[in-house]
Amino acid sequence: MKNVLIIGGGIAGGSLALQLIEQNINVTVLDRGQNYSSVIASGMVNPMVFRRMNLSWRATEMLPYARSFYNDLEQKFGIEFLADLKIRRFFSSDQERGYWEKKQHQSGYNDFLTVHSDFHKQVPNAKSEFGSGLVKSAFWIRSEVFMTGLHDYLGKQGVLNTAFFNENLFNASKLTYGSEKYDAVVFCCGSANNKISFFEPANIQYNRGQILELESKELPEGESWNRKGFLLPLGSNKFKLGATYEWNEPELSVTTEAREKLEVVIQRITDLPYKVVGQQVGMRPTVVDRRPVLGMHPKHKGLFIFNGLGTKGYMMAPLLSKEMADFMLKGTPLHKEVEYARFIK
Numbered sequence: 485m486k487n488v489l490i491i492g493g494g495i496a497g498g499s500l501a502l503q504l505i506e507q508n509i510n511v512t513v514l515d516r517g518q519n520y521s522s523v524i525a526s527g528m529v530n531p532m533v534f535r536r537m538n539l540s541w542r543a544t545e546m547l548p549y550a551r552s553f554y555n556d557l558e559q560k561f562g563i564e565f566l567a568d569l570k571i572r573r574f575f576s577s578d579q580e581r582g583y584w585e586k587k588q589h590q591s592g593y594n595d596f597l598t599v600h601s602d603f604h605k606q607v608p609n610a611k612s613e614f615g616s617g618l619v620k621s622a623f624w625i626r627s628e629v630f631m632t633g634l635h636d637y638l639g640k641q642g643v644l645n646t647a648f649f650n651e652n653l654f655n656a657s658k659l660t661y662g663s664e665k666y667d668a669v670v671f672c673c674g675s676a677n678n679k680i681s682f683f684e685p686a687n688i689q690y691n692r693g694q695i696l697e698l699e700s701k702e703l704p705e706g707e708s709w710n711r712k713g714f715l716l717p718l719g720s721n722k723f724k725l726g727a728t729y730e731w732n733e734p735e736l737s738v739t740t741e742a743r744e745k746l747e748v749v750i751q752r753i754t755d756l757p758y759k760v761v762g763q764q765v766g767m768r769p770t771v772v773d774r775r776p777v778l779g780m781h782p783k784h785k786g787l788f789i790f791n792g793l794g795t796k797g798y799m800m801a802p803l804l805s806k807e808m809a810d811f812m813l814k815g816t817p818l819h820k821e822v823e824y825a826r827f828i829k
């Protein structure tokens with residue numbers, strides 16, 4: 485395999501392009517130049533799924549791989565976008581605190597949960613009636629800085645082509661696009677997947693997410709506070725407050741309802757004053773079984789999909805893009821749970 489066309493230059497398509505370039509493949513990334521997910525994302529790489537106080541899927545492999553992937557890219561791009569993140573989860577019930585208490589000593593979890601003996605220690609200015617716990621080893625990526633750096637890098641390599649994918653120019657049997665012939669074409673179109681003909685059975689769904697941008701001299705800069713939502717300090721008295729999860733809302737517009745919901749999130753955590761200075765909306769590409777979708781088309785050999793990163797694209801894209809590249813170049817089997825084949829009856 486020598487020439488690969490990737491449709492979509494978000495975190496999925498971008499990471500895959502970097503992995504393939506590393507293997508001396510000629511890559512072209514076609515991206516329409518409008519991104520409503522990887523750029524909007526808060527970029528948090530959090531090993532926990534707090535709702536059930538479980539580790540995120542394959543977090544013990546994904547998180548260290550992602551950290552070293554982004555560290556290398558900081559060197560390559562010559563910019564900084566990664567910062568360590570102290571996440572403090574405020575429990576919403578005795579039951580939730582109980583889950584943490586039990587899991588903090590378990591293998592796997594002890595790398596990520598700080599062991600607490602006194603959860604009731606008061607956190608100044610926070611409503612912590614059920615206590616709180618600190619997550620270790622999390623970090624966050626300044627998504628806008630990262631995505632600008634990624635596109636600048638791919639642009640300088642002559643890899644990025646800013647244009648809409650026109651299906652009329654594409655021949656899936658011959659793997660030609662316009663006058664160019666490719667050995668493989670990979671669709672990494674995020675939530676726009678179903679607008680293109682080939683991988684509809686994966687049924688990538690729209691999950692709209694909105695966040696508020698806040699300014700405050702009082703809110704904490706050193707910790708990300710979390711309770712049924714998150715407050716992420718960006719530095720210089722600026723914060724992100726998120727996020728909503730709105731199913732099958734395809735409109736990319738901010739709503740008053742979301743703003744009100746998000747203000748309830750912060751009121752559950754603290755009464756410290758803040759000013760809302762902005763609101764953003766994005767679209768997560770989500771799959772019903774909550775697993776990403778990787779694989780090859782059953783009929784059109786050489787046609788691939790890498791999508792469905794859902795709520796955790798920044799944690800999963802680095803390792804999954806490596807596994808996708810190995811699948812394409814060496815035939816290394818994919819993880820069973822992500823295979824596109826699961827949608828084909």
Ligand SMILES: Cc1cc2nc3c(=O)[nH]c(=O)nc-3n(C[C@H](O)[C@H](O)[C@H](O)COP(=O)(O)OP(=O)(O)OC[C@H]3O[C@@H](n4cnc5c(N)ncnc54)[C@H](O)[C@@H]3O)c2cc1C
Nearest residue numbers: 492494495496516522526527528649674693766796797798
């Ligand atoms: C509010 C919000 C907060 C989030 N916070 C986090 C977080 O803290 N941590 C985390 O890990 N994840 C977070 N996410 C999720 C994360 O953003 C996604 O998992 C990730 O961005 C998905 O990346 P992607 O590359 O698959 O899709 P996208 O980023 O949507 O990229 C797809 C690309 O394909 C291009 N494209 C589509 N169709 C075409 C076409 N026909 N022709 C040409 N180009 C096309 C688009 O222009 C786009 O650039 C958040 C998401 C939202 C909305």
